[in-house]
Amino acid sequence: MLRYFGGWTLLLFVMFPETLVTKIPADKTKDMLRLLSREDDRLRVGMEQVALSVVKKVALSEYNDKYAMLSFPYTGKISSNYVFPIEQMNDVRAWLQTHTPELEIIT
Numbered sequence: 001m002l003r004y005f006g007g008w009t010l011l012l013f014v015m016f017p018e019t020l021v022t023k024i025p026a027d028k029t030k031d032m033l034r035l036l037s038r039e040d041d042r043l044r045v046g047m048e049q050v051a052l053s054v055v056k057k058v059a060l061s062e063y064n065d066k067y068a069m070l071s072f073p074y075t076g077k078i079s080s081n082y083v084f085p086i087e088q089m090n091d092v093r094a095w096l097q098t099h100t101p102e103l104e105i106i107t
Contacts, residue, residue: 032070032084032092038099045070050077057104060093062086073106 027046029035037044041052055075063069068089071081084092096105 027080028067028083030085032082032088033095035082036092036095036099043100043103045072045078045082046080048078048080050075052100052102055103057106058096058100059106060089060096061107062089068092 029046035046038052039049042049043052043055050072054077055072057072057074059069059071059073061069063083063086066086067083068086069081069083070092072078093105096103
């Protein structure tokens with residue numbers, strides 16, 4: 001039985017490689033602050049933009065020990081979640097508080 005274990009493991013990896021590889025379910029960026037901007041009453045995140053009247057809340061939290069996540073769970077207008085280095089989390093929070101004080105930051 002044990003002599004077939006390696007073969008079965010290899011076969012499973014060939015058929016389903018995503019089971020052994022961890023993937024972050026979001027857009028990963030090295031510099032989150034470069035993706036954020038405010039233009040009049042619109043919030044721009046990367047290539048997506050939405051009116052601030054549509055976005056009421058933004059979620060900012062730790063994803064794991066290396067990354068933080070920024071998402072917009074209460075609107076379908078910004079579809080992506082963004083994962084970035086955790087060292088930038090306080091800077092992103094400060095940017096949101098300064099440039100978009102009307103948004104509620106959920107942690």
